[in-house]
Amino acid sequence: MTERAAEKRVNRTKRLIRDTLTELMEEKGFEGVTVRDLTEKAQINRGTFYLHYRDKYDLLEQSEDEIIKGIVQLVNDIKPMEAVAFTSQGEPFPVIQKLFEYFQEHADFMKVILGPKGDPAFQVKLRELITQTFLQKIATEVNKEDMLVPVEFLTTYVSAAHVGVIQHWLETGMEKSPSEMTLILAKMTLLGPGYAAGLKT
Amino acid sequence: MTERAAEKRVNRTKRLIRDTLTELMEEKGFEGVTVRDLTEKAQINRGTFYLHYRDKYDLLEQSEDEIIKGIVQLVNDIKPMEAVAFTSQGEPFPVIQKLFEYFQEHADFMKVILGPKGDPAFQVKLRELITQTFLQKIATEVNKEDMLVPVEFLTTYVSAAHVGVIQHWLETGMEKSPSEMTLILAKMTLLGPGYAAGLKT
DNA sequence: GAAGATAATCAACAGCTTGTTCATAACATT
DNA sequence: AATGTTATGAACAAGCTGTTGATTATCTTC
Helix, strand or coil: CCHHHHHHHHHHHHHHHHHHHHHHHHHHHHHHCCHHHHHHHHCCCHHHHHHHCCCHHHHHHHHHHHHHHHHHHHHHHHHHHHCCCCCCCCCCCHHHHHHHHHHHHCHHHHHHHHCCCCCHHHHHHHHHHHHHHHHHHHHHCCCHHHCCCCHHHHHHHHHHHHHHHHHHHHHCCCCCCHHHHHHHHHHHHHHCHHHHCCCCC | CCHHHHHHHHHHHHHHHHHHHHHHHHHHHHHHCCHHHHHHHHCCCHHHHHHHCCCHHHHHHHHHHHHHHHHHHHHHHHHHHHCCCCCCCCCCCHHHHHHHHHHHHCHHHHHHHHCCCCCHHHHHHHHHHHHHHHHHHHHHCCCHHHCCCCHHHHHHHHHHHHHHHHHHHHHCCCCCCHHHHHHHHHHHHHHCHHHHCCCCC
16 A cells, blocks of 8 residues: 555544544543543544544644744744734734634634633644744834833733633634634734723723 | 630640641642541641541531631731822732732641642632732723724733742742742733743843 | 555553551540 | 541553464455
C-alpha cells in the first residue's frame, strides 16, 4: 500500500477521534473524558487510539497545535503591510477579521477549548501568539517614552481582552459577523473602553 | 468535646489539605493531582480526605467558593460611594486596589488557579463577578445611545483585560504594588490602550 | 484478481486510582 | 477518667490505563 492511501485512512480515523473529543469535552470537559468513552462513542477499538496517540494529553496537544499552526499560517499570508494598517488609521485591521473567520470555521473546537471546560494553557498560548504576532510589532514602532504604562501590561491587557471577547462571541452563538466584531474590537482598543461606553461625552 | 474545639481540629486538617492542593497543582495541574498524592504529601490518611470532601472536585469547588466569598465580602464593605468614583474622575478606584491586595494575600492559590494549569471555569466565574459587581452598575448610569459598542462586549472586554493583567501580575512575581497596578489599569481603561501606548500623540 | 503492506480489531494483562466500609486509635473537653 | 468526635489503618470491588500478541479488514500494485 502506498503512503498516500494509508495517510487517507489514518487521517480519517484521526479526524474521527478529534471530532469525538470535541463532542465529549462539551459534555464532560477534558478531565472527564476517558479514552474508553472516546473510543466507544467513535465506535473504534481502544487499541486504535493508542496506535495514533500516546494518551489523551497527546491528543489534546496535537489538536491544539493544528489550530495554532493554522493561525500562524493565516497571519503569515497577510503580514507584509496590512498588519500594520493599525497604527495610524482607525480602520478595522484585516488580520483580526481573518482571525475571526478562522475561529468561525473551527467554532466547535474553539468554543470548547476556550470555554470553562477547556484548557487554560491554550488560552495562554493564544494570548502569547497574539502578543508576539501583532502587538510586539506595534510596540517596537512606538517611542518607549510615550508609553503611559509598561509595555508588558499593555500587551497583556489588549490580548486578554481580545481573547475574552472572542470567547464570549463563540459562547453566545456568533451572532455578529467577523467584520462587525473586528470593528467593535478596534473601537474599544483605539478609542478606549471608557470612550466607547460614552463616558467622556 | 465542644463544637469550637472540633471545628479547630477540622479546620486545621482542611487548611492542610487545601494548601497541599495548591502546592501539587503548581507541579502537576489539577488534573494530575490524585487524592493519594495529596494525602501522602499532607501526611494524612486517605480516609480523612473523604471525611471532608466528596472527591477532588468537591475540594476544588470549596476552595474556589471561599475565595469568591472573600471577594464579594470585600466589595460589599466598600460599595456605598467609592465604587462609583470611577465614572467621572481618572483617579484609581479603591475597590480595584482592594482587589489587588486581596489577591496578593492569597497569591499562591490565585496564581495557580488562574494560571495555565488552573481551572478555566474559575476565570469565567471571576470575570462574571467583576462584570456583575463593577461594570453592570456603571453601565446602567450611561445612556445606551452613547454606546459605540454593545454593552456585553464592552463588559467582556474590560473584565477579560483586567483578569488577564491580574494573572500576568501574579505570574511575574507581583513586582508592582497594588496601587501601581490599579493606576495602570485605570489609565488603559479610561484613556484606552491605544492612547496609553502613545499612539495618538 | 491475487499478493503484500498497513491499519484496525479483539482479548487479556498488570498496575494504578477511586470511593466505601469496617474496626481501632488518638484527641480534647467536661 | 468518661464521652463524643476526628483520624487512622486495612481491605474491597470497580473502573481506567497502556501494553502485548494474534487475527482480521482494507487498500495499492503487480
